[in-house]
Amino acid sequence: MTDRFSAYIHVPFCESKCPYCDFCSYTGMQDKFEAYFAALSKEIQSYSAPRALDSVYIGGGTPSFPGERYIEQSLNSLFAAFGRSGSCEVSIEANPNSATAKKLKAYFESGANRISIGAQSFVPSELKAIGRAHSPREIFTAMESALKAGFENINLDLMFGLPGQTVESFEFSLKNAIFSGASHISCYSLTVDEQHALYGCISEDDEREMSSIAVKMLEEHGFFRYEVSNFAKTGRICRHNAYTWQSQEYVGFGAAAHSYIGKARYENTQDVDAYIDRISSGASARSLVYAQDRKTEIAEYIMLALRTVEGIDYDRYYRRFGHSFLSSWENEARKLVDEGLAAIRPDRFFLSSLGLDFANRAIICFL
Amino acid sequence: MGEKQKFTRNFCIIAHIDHGKSTLADRLIEMTGAIESRDMAPQVLDNMALERERGITIKLQAIRLEYKALDGNIYYLNLIDTPGHVDFTYEVSRSLAACEGALLVVDATQGIQAQTLANAYLAIDAGLEIVPVINKIDLPSADADEAVRQLEDYIGIPAEDAPRISAKEGINIQDVLEAIVHKIPAPEDNDDKPLRCLVFDSVYDQYRGAIASIRVVDGVLASNSRVVFMAKGKPYDTDEIGYFKAGLVKSSELRSGEVGYIAASVKSVSDARAGDTITDAANPAAEPLEGYKAAKPMVFCGIYPEDGSHYEDLKASLEKLQLNDASITFEPETSAALGFGFRCGFLGLLHMEVAQQRLEREYALDLISTVPSVVYRIGLKNSTEILEIDNPSRYPDPMHIGFIEEPFVEAQIMAPSEYIGAIMDLCQKRRGIFKTIEHFGASRACLEYELPLNEIIYDFFDALKSRTKGYASLDYEFKEYRPSNVVKLDFLLNGDIVDALSFIVHESGAYQRGRSVAQKLKEQIPRQMFEIPIQAAIGGKVIARETVKALRKDVLAKCYGGDITRKKKLLEKQKEGKKKMRQFGKVEIPQEAFMAVLKLDD
Numbered sequence: 001m002t003d004r005f006s007a008y009i010h011v012p013f014c015e016s017k018c019p020y021c022d023f024c025s026y027t028g029m030q031d032k033f034e035a036y037f038a039a040l041s042k043e044i045q046s047y048s049a050p051r052a053l054d055s056v057y058i059g060g061g062t063p064s065f066p067g068e069r070y071i072e073q074s075l076n077s078l079f080a081a082f083g084r085s086g087s088c089e090v091s092i093e094a095n096p097n098s099a100t101a102k103k104l105k106a107y108f109e110s111g112a113n114r115i116s117i118g119a120q121s122f123v124p125s126e127l128k129a130i131g132r133a134h135s136p137r138e139i140f141t142a143m144e145s146a147l148k149a150g151f152e153n154i155n156l157d158l159m160f161g162l163p164g165q166t167v168e169s170f171e172f173s174l175k176n177a178i179f180s181g182a183s184h185i186s187c188y189s190l191t192v193d194e195q196h197a198l199y200g201c202i203s204e205d206d207e208r209e210m211s212s213i214a215v216k217m218l219e220e221h222g223f224f225r226y227e228v229s230n231f232a233k234t235g236r237i238c239r240h241n242a243y244t245w246q247s248q249e250y251v252g253f254g255a256a257a258h259s260y261i262g263k264a265r266y267e268n269t270q271d272v273d274a275y276i277d278r279i280s281s282g283a284s285a286r287s288l289v290y291a292q293d294r295k296t297e298i299a300e301y302i303m304l305a306l307r308t309v310e311g312i313d314y315d316r317y318y319r320r321f322g323h324s325f326l327s328s329w330e331n332e333a334r335k336l337v338d339e340g341l342a343a344i345r346p347d348r349f350f351l352s353s354l355g356l357d358f359a360n361r362a363i364i365c366f367l
Numbered sequence: 368m369g370e371k372q373k374f375t376r377n378f379c380i381i382a383h384i385d386h387g388k389s390t391l392a393d394r395l396i397e398m399t400g401a402i403e404s405r406d407m408a409p410q411v412l413d414n415m416a417l418e419r420e421r422g423i424t425i426k427l428q429a430i431r432l433e434y435k436a437l438d439g440n441i442y443y444l445n446l447i448d449t450p451g452h453v454d455f456t457y458e459v460s461r462s463l464a465a466c467e468g469a470l471l472v473v474d475a476t477q478g479i480q481a482q483t484l485a486n487a488y489l490a491i492d493a494g495l496e497i498v499p500v501i502n503k504i505d506l507p508s509a510d511a512d513e514a515v516r517q518l519e520d521y522i523g524i525p526a527e528d529a530p531r532i533s534a535k536e537g538i539n540i541q542d543v544l545e546a547i548v549h550k551i552p553a554p555e556d557n558d559d560k561p562l563r564c565l566v567f568d569s570v571y572d573q574y575r576g577a578i579a580s581i582r583v584v585d586g587v588l589a590s591n592s593r594v595v596f597m598a599k600g601k602p603y604d605t606d607e608i609g610y611f612k613a614g615l616v617k618s619s620e621l622r623s624g625e626v627g628y629i630a631a632s633v634k635s636v637s638d639a640r641a642g643d644t645i646t647d648a649a650n651p652a653a654e655p656l657e658g659y660k661a662a663k664p665m666v667f668c669g670i671y672p673e674d675g676s677h678y679e680d681l682k683a684s685l686e687k688l689q690l691n692d693a694s695i696t697f698e699p700e701t702s703a704a705l706g707f708g709f710r711c712g713f714l715g716l717l718h719m720e721v722a723q724q725r726l727e728r729e730y731a732l733d734l735i736s737t738v739p740s741v742v743y744r745i746g747l748k749n750s751t752e753i754l755e756i757d758n759p760s761r762y763p764d765p766m767h768i769g770f771i772e773e774p775f776v777e778a779q780i781m782a783p784s785e786y787i788g789a790i791m792d793l794c795q796k797r798r799g800i801f802k803t804i805e806h807f808g809a810s811r812a813c814l815e816y817e818l819p820l821n822e823i824i825y826d827f828f829d830a831l832k833s834r835t836k837g838y839a840s841l842d843y844e845f846k847e848y849r850p851s852n853v854v855k856l857d858f859l860l861n862g863d864i865v866d867a868l869s870f871i872v873h874e875s876g877a878y879q880r881g882r883s884v885a886q887k888l889k890e891q892i893p894r895q896m897f898e899i900p901i902q903a904a905i906g907g908k909v910i911a912r913e914t915v916k917a918l919r920k921d922v923l924a925k926c927y928g929g930d931i932t933r934k935k936k937l938l939e940k941q942k943e944g945k946k947k948m949r950q951f952g953k954v955e956i957p958q959e960a961f962m963a964v965l966k967l968d969d
Contacts, residue, residue: 008928023929179779191924214758244928258929265932289932303935307926339896358896359922364942367935 006055006243007082009040010254010275011063011075012272015098018131020192024256024270025061032272036255037070039279041077043253044173046282050082056090057240059301062118064094068106075110078253089114089153089239093144097134101145106147114238115146116155116186121162121169122176130162130190131199143180153236155184159209162190163201170210171217178221183236187214215353227308228356245304246316247297255285264291294321302329304367307359311342311350325349332365369556372624377465377582378498378553379447381490382841382859383480387502391472392532392542398540399432399444429568429580429626431610431894432705436548444547445610445626447567463489465567465582468496468551470543471524475501475509475531478517478811479767481781481840481854487522490528498546499526505533516647521807521964554624562586562594562647564621564629565656569636571690575606577633578615581626581645584656588621593648594631596639597655602648603631636690664696664712665774665845666719666739666824667757669867670726671708673733673947678707684730685709688722695722700758704867704951704963705735705906710758716824735949738870738964741820744772744848759869762855765906772848774820777802780815780831789834790814797822798873817846819873821853825965858888858964859909860954868964882911884964891960894918899954 013033014025029036034187056078063071071092084090091114092107097119107115121127122127122136139156146154160170177185189207192198215225223231227245229239252259252268254277259266268285269275278285292300298321305312317325326333326349333349336342341355341362355362383386432444445537447465463469469490473479479487490497499518501511511531518526530542571675581588588608595602609617610627621627633639644655672681685697688793696712712717719739726732738759743763745754746769756762778799780790784806791801794816802815818827823843854877860869867890872880881903889903892915903911926934948955 010929176382188924189920204919211920228922228926241927244931250928252928256929258931260928260931267932300931300935303938304926304931357920357922358918360938360941361896361921364938364945367939367942 003302004054004192004243004248005051005082006057006240006250007053007060007078008250008257008259009056009063009065009078010241010252010257010268011058011060012255012270013065014060014062015065015095016131016133017058017167020130020190020198023059023061026272029272030066031280032276033066035276035280036272037066038277039075040074040254043279043285044074044081046279047081047251047253049298052083053078053088055088055239055243056307058092058112062098063092064097064098064103068103071093071103071107071112072110074253075112079111080106090361091116091153091155091238091240094119094146095143096138099142099145101148104145104149104151105143107290108151113151113233114153114155116157116238117142117146117182119156119173119177120159121165122173123165123169126162126165126169126173130159139176142179143182143284147181152183155183155186155238156180156182158185158187158214159190160187160214160280161202161207163198165202165206165210167206168208168211171213174214174217178217178223184230184232184238185218185223186230187218203285211357225309225356228359242308247301247304247310247320258289263297265289297321299367303363306351306363306366307356309350309356311348313348315347329366334364336365369622370560371622372554372556375443375445375554375624376467376547377445377447377554377624377626378468378470378547378551379463379466380470380472380504381483381486383474383477383482383486386472386474386477386480386483387423387534388472390533391470391500391502391540391641392448394534394537394540395432395444395446395544396430396542397537399434399483403938405637429611431612431616431626434544434548437545438548442548443625444544447626459560463493464496464565466495467554468498468547470498470500470547471518471522472500472534473514473518475511475514476506478510478514479521479807480783481779481813481842482523484781484813487524487778494614496551497524497544497699498550499524499529500532500543500546501526501529501531504531505536505538516606517807517811522816557585557623558587560585560623561650561652562588562645563652563656564588566596566639566643566645569639569693571631571636571687574839575630575632577636577639577690578628578630578697579639579643579645580611580628581621581635583623583625583627585652586647587623588629588645588647590617590619593653594629594645595645595648596633596645597652598640598643599638601638601904603633604627605631636693638692664694665741665820666715667710667742668713668719668739668936669700669702669708669758670697670711670723671702671705671737671867673735673924675706675793677732678949678967680730681709681726681734684726684732685711687730688725692722694718700760702737702760702867704865704949704956708735712757712941716828735867735958735961736965737867737961739824740871741774741824743853744849746770746772752958756871759855759871762869762871765854771851771853773851773853775817775846776820776823776843777846778816778818778823778841778843779813780816780839780841781811782835783808784812786835786839787812787814790839792832793827793830793834794818797827798875818843819849819851820845820897821871821873854905856884857904858884859900859904860888860892860956861899861952862902864904865951865956867961870964877905881905885911885913887963888960889913889915891957891963892954893957895953895955898952 012025012028013029090112092112093116095118119139122241146187158177218231222233225231226237249261254271257268266286267289275285312325314325342351351362380388429447434442434444436442462699471487501514503509504511515526530539530546532539563585564581564583566579566581569577572578581726588961590608593604607630609615646652689695692712697709701707702708740757742755742757745756748769799816799818805813852874853871854874856872857864884902885901895918898917899915901913902909923934948957
């Protein structure tokens, strides 16, 4: 189906838990690192159908929290078992306070070529308000260390809609990110459910203004929006995520890691002990979430593709599904165009910038 | 007197809701072994799931019990079930006409209530022998002596010897059976008169047509005879006759005084209506029995399928429902907001709710119903014609209205005395006209009010219950039409009137209702991509305004590899929600918004 293949490694450990985060992660498990990463290598080695990798992504949790040798070990296992293409993008998530020069250097030397730093904000009070353990100064230090270590491809994560954040203070953070040397910026609106203490902490008007300022400022400085919340300089689109949004296959290793292989989605157990036990005893940590029927496959394909600025490439869609996108979805597509949410071009269908703000509304037409 | 009549007793049980009528029926059935106990579901006479759940009985039925009394004789006791709710008064009177006696069940913890009184008076008026039964004596708060005193003082029936029982615990049930045998008179022996059977109920069976429950008053009904249903004069050959036990039990004849059924391939219950008289085609009776006044629907609402493609299903279901309940009426109506549906008429609010729930459950339909309305009589200027309007959409232009009349009911509300103030306050707010108050001792009182029916059909029961901690009971019956100042209240979304939200309301409450409905709509209508003005208007005049602000974004901040499944579920849920919305012009209206108009806090 595809010649691109991507691997994801989950590091479910953090020094402290951020109150807004819904990724799988645990604190106080330092004594499990050894066993966990041993199991991780074993899981990688026992994968039955390894193929050369175009992309590797180590996410978390906080991959930079455990010692660098664990990351080295994991990458070594992965490359030994799978092999890698010449242009393989190897990306690691890191927190400013744990991404030391030593670690970053070791990552680079193990084959990593992209770092993603969880900066979130450059304003100390905002960082504190969302429970982040680092200071703005540590963001700069981490950036500098990453550049020194040889990384040219660096992402900064930024958030807006934070408690106490103002349009001005967000602009301040944005400028800092833009001029930090990063080549990619992920810029998210804080998202928590209605019961959460952080829900509705700033006005909707401010939140919307921050969103539009982000798009405007980032594009003015050469960071092009390629997905709802992602901006990259030319050639710096995050490969792992781009593959996900193109519905390419990926294999996930580690507790809570997901895989998408052979038109089925899988999930590893979230429980670290269970993960270690199962892998050490030669069992699989993976369970089937569901096999995609054709309808689901098309729905998920469209759901993911419409989040990207490129949208749905007719040619790619046709090659995958054997029918033309517009022939099956013309009514839905036209309706969205009429509402100003989308545009139809000779080669693709994509959401307008208004459409990206109402992506859910657009996507559900195709479910 | 014939042997058959001598050992037959026909009785019903009347009680206020929840006083234990159905439980007592169960016990009687159990003790006489009419149904094997392994086949007993609690409250067997309430054979619809819905009845069991709501603790009320809607469709009446009958059962023959065989009881070997202490005198050594075997008696046939025909228990004819009666509905226990205010909307169904006319059904109660139907059952009464088939009986010689009635058990009047009173809860020893509550004493007599509004419906105890109302039903007891109905039974007395029908000439029945009343046998009081004091129930729930097992409960710690039971005061049987007080219940006896209330029966004697307020209804004037001797109750000193009344069986004191616990139907739930099965205590002293035999006393009840003995009282039935000895206090209730045997039916008259009229075997030699021309056949006359009173139809007191009729249910539809898809294989056998309407099955009529009957009381043979005169003559003998033989199987394989040719009978005439006198109302329409149509003759039928009987397929089967018999009596009720666990099911239908065939028999070769039913003599005068007996209760049973007849199946004669009658295609519709409307041809075998309760109240009709069956006679012998060969030897017809000269006069039919005195029937009942056909119950007239008093409350109307629009009922629409949630999914417009289920219109035909709704139609078929309503037809089936009507086969069993001829008091329901319906005719097609269309709404710009809700599409194709039906204007349905019911005896009262509870009847309406029960019918809606039966449609939803037994026929698996999802429905939207509009604000219930009573029937207004509207006289036009320069015309002698009087319109009967049960649907706001047919409300004439106010310019042409000469006068309007609305139905008033006479309501009896019984409650502990400490709630008198709260009840009076409520009735006052609902435009009630105070008539009398009767004190039953120091602790209980019965208030009589004249109330506009339109004030009762919204949420009067709920308001009454909440103000009296559930202790008040209500009974009402139609009194007359009176001149009234009602107006039609419309709601506009994005500048257009949503027909399904309009209703008719008294002028004095229009502003308040308009404001509160507009606020409710604001809460119920989700924000959309544009601002939506909500207006309440009388005629062309806007009396309240709210605004649903425009939605600013509708997007998930992130969706990575591990999120896909979960995020897709969220979106599917959103899609489901959207599907259930009604498209009205550009505006999407959730189903709940239509319901919001129905339930208003006091």
